[in-house]
Amino acid sequence: MYNLESVEADFDRQANILPAAYKKADLPCCIPRHLVTEEQEDLLGLLEKLKEFFEGRLGLMPGEPHSLKLKPNAEPAHASPFPVPQKHLKLMKDELNCLIDLGVL
Numbered sequence: 001m002y003n004l005e006s007v008e009a010d011f012d013r014q015a016n017i018l019p020a021a022y023k024k025a026d027l028p029c030c031i032p033r034h035l036v037t038e039e040q041e042d043l044l045g046l047l048e049k050l051k052e053f054f055e056g057r058l059g060l061m062p063g064e065p066h067s068l069k070l071k072p073n074a075e076p077a078h079a080s081p082f083p084v085p086q087k088h089l090k091l092m093k094d095e096l097n098c099l100i101d102l103g104v105l
Helices: 004-015 036-048 088-100
Strands: none
Touching: none
16 A cells, blocks of 8 residues: 555655756765765765766766667657656756757767
């Protein structure tokens, strides 16, 4: 059986989509306070080693470019696009424009 609170939380999460925030993470603020001091320091050290992943920007995949080889008789699949609720349309367009500006799309 479903937990009513869980279902309501899922509904709220889906109904209240927030815009993407491409900003540098404040690593010390990301450390959970329930960890003991030594664990907090270890985790912060690990995050500092990997800080390039928390710069708030999209990166490029390292290595050689890849390509997909298709069968000679392959045909593109066609499916109907997912409908976007009117209340999320502006948010989606803004995010797409942001991804275009960043060179992702």
